[in-house]
Amino acid sequence: MDTAPVLSTIAVLGGTGKEGKGLAYRWAKAGYRILIGSRNPEKARAAALEVLGLLGDKVFVEGTTNTRAAELAEIVVLAVPYAAHRETLESVSEALQGKLLVDVTVPLVPPKVTKVQMPPAGSAAQEAHAILGQNVQVTSAFQNISHELLFHPEPIECDVLVTGTSKEARQETLKLVVAAGLTGWDAGPIENSVVIEGLTSVLININRESGSTNAGIKITGTHSGSTHYIAL
């Protein structure tokens, strides 16, 4: 009898981008079934093959449209550029009802990407919640992780702050953080998303000042030492 736990199916919308593909890679490796979504299903299938090429055929990764990925998954991760944020959410809103959306989007406004410039809703995550309605739980996470580091198996020295519309949604998202090999922290209600999303501009600023490319943050000073793992 097979007693291995059945892990959820995760749709990564915009999973052909660097951030999305990196997350898909890490979650597939952890045993989740992954649907990479894109407006262009051919590109989605190519990204799925790229992940499979690294992990072999014991993992489940498929490419399809954003809509179909959102329909088939229990958890939906939004990793599109901010310019496609609203349009993508509107196109999958029906499929998302009753599910959890993890918003990875950073609302950068080029060319001033070192300056925090939030949408009128207060943050991309709050904007997502306004578009999707009260029947969708929304969390915000992973904005501060360098996408160059995600698509490799090495440990990443950057913690993940998670905000969200309910404690349950944040706990569910913290499981995904741990599954991706990272340390996560419950950073409070969805209104706190401005801090996480805005921190990306601060880190870009620090990268420019210090000549680095992978500035991140670690939470310090807690009783459990410098890291705090949430149990799966």
Next chain:
Amino acid sequence: MDTAPVLSTIAVLGGTGKEGKGLAYRWAKAGYRILIGSRNPEKARAAALEVLGLLGDKVFVEGTTNTRAAELAEIVVLAVPYAAHRETLESVSEALQGKLLVDVTVPLVPPKVTKVQMPPAGSAAQEAHAILGQNVQVTSAFQNISHELLFHPEPIECDVLVTGTSKEARQETLKLVVAAGLTGWDAGPIENSVVIEGLTSVLININRESGSTNAGIKITGTHSGSTHYIAL
């Protein structure tokens, strides 16, 4: 001939509070002349005596009114509770013209202190700049340091993010960070203050979740290792 550098005089308004007194202690120790300001000059003098009691009479620390402290100092640090932010700034606005204001204020709105709730200006620091006008440089710093740690000589494992109205003002403030024995980072324009001020609510949340009292952050992933000291 005395060749020791003459350090500036720093006024710490609201210097009778824990955060302000801790900063006064660290800067006095580093050789700055400190004026502790308060609405109540008697309380200010008592706080000055408390700092002198720890550091001895080789340092310069005096207590006086907020207004007189602001008039006599080159750099003015605002460390009042947010409820007194506007009133204090209006009372010292004239004395501050042409100077640097370092705003340490966190705009917490009790009882929901774990939820980011910024004033209409976007942050306390932007509000300060709007009150004081273009002839005052404003920076935002030190909001994430636990005040329990400041008033002791031990190293603090928390970095200081500095935003401000000009690069020069941020550099000047980063010197004060180093003088206080901390590691500082240029976190960009004053519009980014929402991240630093809001991070305090996130850290309070993490403290509650993890049962600690001194959660902080460190910047990671830069070429210079885990810390990046700005030269004085």
